[in-house]
Amino acid sequence: MTMAAKTYRAGTMREALARVRKDLGGDAIILASRSVRRRRLFGLGGRELIEVRASATMPQAAALVEAAGAPPPPASGAAAGPGGLSADAQGRLGDELSRLHERVDALSRMGRVDHLVPDLPAPVVASYARLVEAEVPEPLARRIAAAVADSLEPHQLHDPAEVDEALLEAVARSIPVAPPIRAVMGTRRVVALVGPTGVGKTTTVAKLAANFKLVHGLSVGLVTLDTYRIAAVEQLRTYAEIIDLPLAVANDPGEMARALDELGAVDIAFIDTAGRSPRDEVKIRELGEFMDRARPDEVHLVLSAGAGEKTLRAAAERFARVRADRLILTKLDEAEGLGDALGLLGQSSLPVSYLTTGQAVPDDIEPADRRRLAGLILGMEAIG
Ligand SMILES: Nc1nc2c(ncn2[C@@H]2O[C@H](COP(=O)(O)OP(=O)(O)O)[C@@H](O)[C@H]2O)c(=O)[nH]1
């Protein structure tokens, strides 16, 4: 089988794959990818580019040769693939390929080759590309793709629907989820939302409070920590008035118990927390003191789904100290690639409780569902 392989270059893997899809369609096979440095005139300030080789179909051997860093053929699309070799020559080629593979692995460990197509059955390479395109960190994309390959019987490999289903399941399995807030009429459940400034804590408290009151018919109260004497209190007060909920303010940890009692006999008390600005986030130790006094039943860490892996990881570590035990992912409607969030989910012990998908109170929130989240991450499903 012969086919045209073409080379695409772009600033990021995501852009490169978008170009491949646009040009060759959704079934395009990624043969190889690597990062290259584009030299500028006079050798000043070269820029890192991602180069992807792709075609409509692929013989297995081609991927390894390309990945080994052979000089790329002209972008006009030369034919690739060994084609028409004797058995003996094929044997030698096989040996040569495994040596190349070893060399590539060594280069990869030295950080010389950033992205390599793993050794996967051809139909699963498309799954791998899809994960990378969703900005799933490469090692995780590789692990998931390997799990997809393992989970499929040979005859299933040729059915794209089966491969997609296996991919969705593999991603879904890697996402821990928590059940929705467990509220029982007549007992007070205290639920705190913590997280960086601007991620949507106050909005999410309003959405949850409105849903539990209006849909589930529970009595709900709000507590806010006014540690900075700032407008955050007014924002929550406005929601409290619209939804018609009691609101109490705790100015320091010592006032926490009083603030909760002020709400009266509510079924759920939500505690909203605030920092001064994204640059000067709520001080963790102080927040910890508030939490020690409130003794919440659930502490949900709120993070924006579109944040990069480093930001997400740093926040998860920071707020582990106030015993966050669930995760609310916000702004899924704005997130470009959710793969970074998947990177965090796969490694953290925080199960996801809710997803928020827009600014509208109380509608834009849903309990976390692992297949739904997997579908969103993979772009197999839309928000609306
Ligand atoms: N697009 C989008 N915006 C959101 C979402 N949740 C909150 N926001 C917006 O994010 C901004 C900050 O929200 P806020 O609740 O004040 O964040 P806080 O500082 O964590 O309390 C506001 O403009 C919200 O309307 C969401 O799911 N999607």
Ligand SMILES: [Mg+2]
């Ligand atoms: Mg707030």
